Amino acid sequence: MASTNLTKHALRLPSQSRLFSTTCSRSLEVRRLGVIGAGQMGLGIALVAAQRAQVPVTLVDSSPKSLEKGMAFAEKLLARDVSKQRITQEQANTARALLTPTTSIEDLSEADFVIEAVPEIPSLKFDIFSRLAQICPKHAILATNTSSISITRIAASTTQDPKDTTNSSRVVSTHFMNPVPIQKGVEIISGLQTSKETLDAAVAFCKRMGKIASVSADSPGFLANRILMPYINEAITCLDTGVGDRDSIDAIMKNGTNVPMGPLQLADFIGLDTCLAIMKVLHEETGDSKYRPSILLRNMVDAGWLGKKSGKGFYDY
Numbered sequence: 001m002a003s004t005n006l007t008k009h010a011l012r013l014p015s016q017s018r019l020f021s022t023t024c025s026r027s028l029e030v031r032r033l034g035v036i037g038a039g040q041m042g043l044g045i046a047l048v049a050a051q052r053a054q055v056p057v058t059l060v061d062s063s064p065k066s067l068e069k070g071m072a073f074a075e076k077l078l079a080r081d082v083s084k085q086r087i088t089q090e091q092a093n094t095a096r097a098l099l100t101p102t103t104s105i106e107d108l109s110e111a112d113f114v115i116e117a118v119p120e121i122p123s124l125k126f127d128i129f130s131r132l133a134q135i136c137p138k139h140a141i142l143a144t145n146t147s148s149i150s151i152t153r154i155a156a157s158t159t160q161d162p163k164d165t166t167n168s169s170r171v172v173s174t175h176f177m178n179p180v181p182i183q184k185g186v187e188i189i190s191g192l193q194t195s196k197e198t199l200d201a202a203v204a205f206c207k208r209m210g211k212i213a214s215v216s217a218d219s220p221g222f223l224a225n226r227i228l229m230p231y232i233n234e235a236i237t238c239l240d241t242g243v244g245d246r247d248s249i250d251a252i253m254k255n256g257t258n259v260p261m262g263p264l265q266l267a268d269f270i271g272l273d274t275c276l277a278i279m280k281v282l283h284e285e286t287g288d289s290k291y292r293p294s295i296l297l298r299n300m301v302d303a304g305w306l307g308k309k310s311g312k313g314f315y316d317y
């Protein structure tokens with residue numbers, strides 16, 4: 001009985017948009033991918049798409065410096081794969097040739113599928129999606145890699161008329177995990193307006209990239225962060241309240257649940273500012289006190305101790 005209810009519930013959430021009539025017409029064949037943002041996530045997405053899906057990728061970044069740094073990093077990763085004999089030099093050359101860097105978003109006018117990976121700033125994403133709706137072909141899927149912003153709100157930014165779902169129905173989230181070349185999982189999230197065809201196209205393309213898709217609903221934190229961040233936050237509270245010291249907390253979870261690193265080390269790798277931002281979204285958007293960010297987490301972010309990227313977090317780097 002319980003499992004029947006659970007199954008029904010699980011089926012209802014991701015498909016909520018299918019209750020509504022959303023217009024769309026699309027070709028499922030992705031012949032050209034666009035990626036916006038050549039940072040940590042965007043570069044990984046572009047590289048995996050070139051290597052695994054073997055699709056030409058137009059990589060857009062507004063900063064020429066970030067673009068240059070991203071392309072140099074892609075070449076370094078490919079050279080490392082060649083030196084470790086994971087791929088041949090020819091395969092590396094083919095993947096590199098599929099990547100076209102540009103600073104102009106207008107160059108996405110022929111993309112069949114676009115994945116946005118710019119910083120987690122709502123107004124920035126809304127602006128980009130309203131432009132994509134104008135620039136990209138009408139069949140193109142418009143995907144975001146957001147960690148916490150509502151997909152429904154991003155989709156709404158593609159139109160002035162909420163009744164017209166021509167553009168909003170083709171918005172979806174492909175939430176890749178970091179680092180993209182290594183992590184197999186990807187979370188596919190529908191907004192209220194997302195059509196079933198868009199969801200199916202996103203799942204199919206992620207599969208083509210060699211990823212394993214989980215489908216979830218547009219709810220604060222989605223699935224991955226809704227589960228992961230309270231776990232990290234609780235570990236920080238345990239440290240703050242003296243239940244255990246840093247090494248004991250990380251050792252028991254690492255050795256007791258067979259994960260590669262404990263929650264405090266993982267928080268350092270993700271970035272403590274990112275962890276705090278996601279806990280705030282969970283807390284504010286659900287109004288549930290169980291998501292209250294740990295006081296120590298807030299204090300460490302205030303101190304500028306953000307983890308690996310700042311050289312100091314729960315560990316020194």
Ligand SMILES: NC(=O)c1ccc[n+]([C@@H]2O[C@H](COP(=O)([O-])OP(=O)(O)OC[C@H]3O[C@@H](n4cnc5c(N)ncnc54)[C@H](O)[C@@H]3O)[C@@H](O)[C@H]2O)c1
Nearest residue numbers: 037038039040041061062063066117118119120146147178
């Ligand atoms: N870092 C993670 O672990 C992680 C994991 C999952 C999802 N995400 C999400 O992925 C997205 C990107 O995160 P990131 O860590 O790669 O960020 P990042 O800061 O490493 O990269 C962002 C890139 O976007 C570029 N950019 C900024 N404004 C732009 C614009 N208007 N047009 C084009 N390019 C622009 C920047 O120059 C930069 O190169 C965010 O939404 C983040 O929440 C991050």
